[in-house]
Amino acid sequence: EEPQSFYDAVGGEETFRRLVHRFYEGVVKDPVLWPLYPQDDLAGAEERLQLFLMQYWGGPSTYSQQRGHPRLRMRHNPFVIRSAERDAWLKHMHDAVVHLELPEELEKRLWDYLVYAAHSMVNAPDA
Numbered sequence: 001e002e003p004q005s006f007y008d009a010v011g012g013e014e015t016f017r018r019l020v021h022r023f024y025e026g027v028v029k030d031p032v033l034w035p036l037y038p039q040d041d042l043a044g045a046e047e048r049l050q051l052f053l054m055q056y057w058g059g060p061s062t063y064s065q066q067r068g069h070p071r072l073r074m075r076h077n078p079f080v081i082r083s084a085e086r087d088a089w090l091k092h093m094h095d096a097v098v099h100l101e102l103p104e105e106l107e108k109r110l111w112d113y114l115v116y117a118a119h120s121m122v123n124a125p126d127a
């Protein structure tokens with residue numbers, strides 16, 4: 001028997017849709033982050049992040065079919081990401097993760113990854 005993927009364990013597509021939707025509800029109200037995002041393509045941005053996370057955790061590979069190799073560091077090069085942007089990103093993501101009300105062990109695994117990934121996305125020193 002195949003071991004259940006993390007993707008399935010947390011509830012599949014619906015869980016990632018809820019996570020990313022809640023996250024962007026915070027982003028649009030954030031004066032540090034929102035200016036970085038495509039103002040006219042919020043739905044597209046939501047879909048890209050949702051599909052990436054689904055693929056990362058063992059769900060369908062639709063992200064790479066549409067976007068190719070993730071190369072996330074490179075794709076974030078156009079945006080200046082210092083600790084302030086990273087921490088704002090993590091603040092909204094934490095709110096969204098907690099809102100899922102996952103079992104503690106699954107929540108921890110998801111959150112630990114997001115913290116690690118956000119730290120690796122910093123591409124500019126603090127002024």
Ligand code: HEM
Binds near residue numbers: 038046049079121122
């Ligand atoms: C795209 C900002 C961290 C995954 C974007 C975009 C911005 C952004 C402005 C463009 C929105 C779009 O058009 O899709 C940031 C900031 C971060 C951060 C300020 C702070 C650390 C992360 C992390 C991940 C991630 C930790 C993964 C866990 C993505 C993905 C896309 C994206 C998958 C779409 C890439 C594409 O296919 O074009 N991010 N991001 N980001 N971000 Fe981030």
